[in-house]
Amino acid sequence: MSNISTLPYRKIVWVNIVFFAVTTLLGLIAAPIYLYHNGISVSEAVLMAVFMITTPLAITMGYHRLFAHMSYKAHPILQFLYLFFGAAAFEQSAYKWASQHRIHHRYADTDRDPYSIQKGFFHAHIGWLIFWRQPADYSNVRDLERNRMIMHQHTYFKFWAVGAGIVLPMLIGFMTGHTLGALLLAVCLRLTLVYHFTFCINSVCHMFGKATYDIYSSARDHWFAAVLTFGEGYHNYHHHFPADYRNGVRWFHWDPTKWLIASLAWVGLAYDLKKISRYKILAARLRAQHQHAEDGLKMHSDTRLEVFRQTLKVQYEKLKKTLADWEQNAKSPVSKFREARDRFQASRKEWELLYSQALRFMAARA
Numbered sequence: 335m336s337n338i339s340t341l342p343y344r345k346i347v348w349v350n351i352v353f354f355a356v357t358t359l360l361g362l363i364a365a366p367i368y369l370y371h372n373g374i375s376v377s378e379a380v381l382m383a384v385f386m387i388t389t390p391l392a393i394t395m396g397y398h399r400l401f402a403h404m405s406y407k408a409h410p411i412l413q414f415l416y417l418f419f420g421a422a423a424f425e426q427s428a429y430k431w432a433s434q435h436r437i438h439h440r441y442a443d444t445d446r447d448p449y450s451i452q453k454g455f456f457h458a459h460i461g462w463l464i465f466w467r468q469p470a471d472y473s474n475v476r477d478l479e480r481n482r483m484i485m486h487q488h489t490y491f492k493f494w495a496v497g498a499g500i501v502l503p504m505l506i507g508f509m510t511g512h513t514l515g516a517l518l519l520a521v522c523l524r525l526t527l528v529y530h531f532t533f534c535i536n537s538v539c540h541m542f543g544k545a546t547y548d549i550y551s552s553a554r555d556h557w558f559a560a561v562l563t564f565g566e567g568y569h570n571y572h573h574h575f576p577a578d579y580r581n582g583v584r585w586f587h588w589d590p591t592k593w594l595i596a597s598l599a600w601v602g603l604a605y606d607l608k609k610i611s612r613y614k615i616l617a618a619r620l621r622a623q624h625q626h627a628e629d630g631l632k633m634h635s636d637t638r639l640e641v642f643r644q645t646l647k648v649q650y651e652k653l654k655k656t657l658a659d660w661e662q663n664a665k666s667p668v669s670k671f672r673e674a675r676d677r678f679q680a681s682r683k684e685w686e687l688l689y690s691q692a693l694r695f696m697a698a699r700a
């Protein structure tokens with residue numbers, strides 16, 4: 335239950351304001367001026383690209399799906415790379431990030447949620463970092479304390495972050511004769527872009543997009559946010575099934591993070607990948623459709639509509655039964671499995687027909 339002493343409280347966080355202001359001004363004003371006068375060399379472009387790819391990936395693959403959700407296990411070398419490039423993203427230590435993220439999932443849309451969308455788009459995007467303090471409560475990340483690398487990164491975070499995120503790119507810039515270019519592009523512009531792309535998950539993905547799996551959650555599936563964040567945009571799915579190593583669960587969903595984790599598993603660097611079964615995913619999807627239609631139709635009192643609602647309910651119950659039957663036959667001989675699957679698919683066709691009628695009705699009355 336929510337405890338008053340653990341609630342975020344208002345406080346201007348000057349260190350974050352100054353850091354964001356300096357990097358943003360240098361990244362969005364000084365960097366274009368520099369590019370206008372000097373153009374961009376191959377080494378600067380490569381350095382910028384490497385940091386634009388590795389730092390957000392360390393957040394999605396490492397901070398988020400590994401450390402916060404334990405959706406798979408990873409070789410220590412990988413863990414080190416996640417901690418190193420994650421520190422370079424200047425998004426706090428993995429330990430703190432995971433703790434706040436677990437609170438976000440557990441208390442989403444309440445006062446305890448550090449980046450609750452209930453306090454508005456700006457708050458969820460960046461306001462929570464500059465106008466609010468989050469009390470440190472690490473009781474939900476005790477499991478991470480056994481990992482010495484995570485605790486080292488947490489204790490000496492400033493050294494990790496400055497070393498990986500500023501000193502390293504500038505050193506490479508210095509060795510290739512482009513120290514200023516490295517500072518403006520691979521540090522300031524990169525930080526500004528990666529920050530706002532990542533922040534979109536807390537703001538855009540809690541306000542815009544589709545609620546495919548849970549219509550009562552503010553989390554939304556938004557394909558464009560997925561493009562900006564290496565696949566994190568399928569946030570409605572993710573809030574419903576946070577243990578899954580995938581966020582974009584359909585094969586065509588743009589989720590390079592899941593493809594990379596699967597590739598690392600293939601070469602033995604990642605293992606124990608957690609996947610929600612297709613039956614559970616389908617069940618959640620169909621339940622969300624039924625709830626959506628039910629809530630939409632309930633708003634209108636009409637006898638004919640009442641009959642339609644009942645028909646919808648009966649069809650939904652039938653659908654659930656055929657799905658459960660299909661799941662039960664998952665390990666049956668092929669012919670039995672196919673029969674069960676075909677029964678479900680036939681039932682789903684009937685359901686889709688009724689559901690689209692409900693959608694048309696709701697759209698007409700909207």
Ligand SMILES: [Zn+2]
Pocket residue numbers: 438535536540553569573
């Ligand atoms: Zn969220």
Ligand SMILES: [Zn+2]
Pocket residue numbers: 398402403435439572576
């Ligand atoms: Zn999450």
